[in-house]
Amino acid sequence: MLYGPSFGVVAMLALPLSWPLENRQVVLIGAGAWAIRKLTLINRTPAKVTVFAPLADLTDALPRWPEAAELADASLIIVAFDDRTLAEKGAGLARTSRAPLNVVDFPDLSDFHVPAIIDRGTLSIGVATGGGAPVLARETRRKIEAAVPPSETEVAAFATALSPRLRDLIPNTDDRRRAWENILSSPATELARKGQIDDAVALALTNIDAPRTGVVHLVGAGPGDPELLTLKALRLLSEADVIVYDRLVGDGVMDLARRDADRFYVGKERSNHSVPQDQIHELLVEQARLGKRVVRLKGGDPFVFGRGGEEVEALRQAGIEVHITPGVTAALGCAASAAVPLTHRDHAQSVTFITGHSKDGDHSNPLRLDWSALSAPHHTLVVYMGVATAREIADKLTRHGRMPDTPVLVIENGTRADERRTLTHLGALADTIAAHPPKGPALVIIGEVAALYQDTAAAVITETLRINA
Structure with a gap:
């Protein structure tokens, strides 16, 4: 008996099975694109394949309908026509054999259905809907395929x-x-x-009897959107015993992590380092020495203002194996989300990433940067962690020649559902941030390219913008 959702039980309409085909006979009867697709699939298996193409439109096929004797040894039979009348005729011939039958796109004529397949050599994954929703199966396959790397x-x-x-x-x-x-x-x-x-x-x-050794992976989580994770990052998250993550890693990314992994939050905010960096180093070393697979998950890219270099040094000094998986850094992700090119043949021939955060976190200390070089026209400047020092940055740039009406785009929570963008100009940058203080991580894009931004779906505040003709 099948129980519906009202009884709290979901019926499985079909049982996914694995069918060995080595040294077995598969018969394909068909014509057109559907037959070609099924032939391509079968040819990826070790089966012995015989093809009958009554419309004589498939190369290397017998251009006729099969005789009953030619179907007697089949392990399974596939009929593939886009015309139901032809499909019914093919199915009728197949029924002279006792082999299981699949009639493509006509589940009512079939004994079994071919699932949507993720092919990874001897590892194959099938997604089935009982033949009732093949497009849903294909879309689900696409999502799973993204999580199962080609390796x-x-x-x-x-x-x-x-x-x-x-x-x-x-x-x-x-x-x-x-x-x-x-x-x-x-x-x-x-x-x-x-x-x-x-x-x-x-x-x-x-090493079969060797004790398990720990390893640390420094993994870039991207700017926030979980779909911007790399395939390797997704795999490592699914394998991790321990995940050490910061506040720039969104909930959507953590939802993709292994459910039973131990999680350590070591988030830092401006002037509030909840876990000092040296304690993070000690935590990573400690967990690795317990034989754990540790993922140190960082927003953006570990090596772009993420202190990944310091963590690599500490781990290597402790004799811990460490690997780095890059991520989409905030500058690239946020700019792409706002459709703002960081370089442009007409507006910006170079781009520089800087941090507005001093090493010791004391914002009373001046930022030590080459302001003359950073103030050049037709140059894009991307500022990480620059909200608290926005006034100093704007003053230094204008003092060294950058025009006060240079366009500026402030992107808060870039690539996330609550992304907010503020379009202003350099002379008004500090006052704009004071009037609309970001509540989440923010990136500041300074330069002519910011003027190319156009209001789209994200919440936007536009201040008075003056652009040189």
Whole structure:
């Protein structure tokens, strides 16, 4: 009996199965684009394929309908026509065999349905809706595919090669499962991702009894929008035992992380470093020495005003293995979100990223920058953490030659749902920020390109803007 949603149970209309095809016969009867797509799919398997194309429109196919005897040894049969009359005829012929039948796009004529497939070599993932919503299945596949990187093909080949040897070495199922958990987070698997399968197998077997060693990944979370995560960052988040993250990492990104991972919030705000940097170093070293897979998750990119360099130095000094995964930095993400080019043939031939935050966090100390170079016209200046020092930055730039009516765009919570943009000019920058103080992280884009901004969907405050003719 099928129980509907009103009973609190969702019925699974089809059971996804894995069908081995090595040395088995598959028969395809069809014509047109649908038949070509199915033939392409079947040819990625080790099956023996026989194709009948009664409309004689497929190359290397028998240009006729099959005889019953030619279907007797089929492991499964696929009929693919866009015309129902032809599909019904093909299905009728297929029924002379006892082989399971799939009729493309006509689930009522079929014994089974072919799911939307993520192909990663010996690892394949199917998404099925019982034949009722194939477009939904394809869209779901696309989302899953983004989370399963192409390198999983190599990992699957590595696992297939290692599996029988591991089964011989570790007969107990539970012990073997624990061994696999260690192996799949070990350097051997990283070696396999690079295509060095034999070396990866040898390394895994050599270290089979070795204690698990910790590793730290410095990972860029991007400017806020979870869809701007790299595939590698997404994979590392799903594998992490421990996640150490800052306040610039949005909830949407953390929602993608492994559910049972230990999470440590080490967020910093202006003049309020909840966890000092040296304590962050100690935390990362401590967790890695416990044999954990640690992800140090940073907003934007770890190496762009993210203190990633300091953390790498501390980890290496402690003898901890460390890897860096770059992220979309705030300057690129926020500018793209506002459709403002940081360089432009007519308006800006160079771009510079600076921080408006002094090393010691004391804003009474002047910023030590080459203001003459930064004040050049047709040059884009992107200021990170510049809200508190906006008046000093504007004064220094205008004093060194930058025009007071130079356009400025302030982007708060860039790429997020609550993004807010304030368009102003250099002479009014400090007063504009004072009148509309950002509540979240903000980026300041100074230069002629800011004038190219046009109000779109985000909340925008536009101050009086004067632009040189």
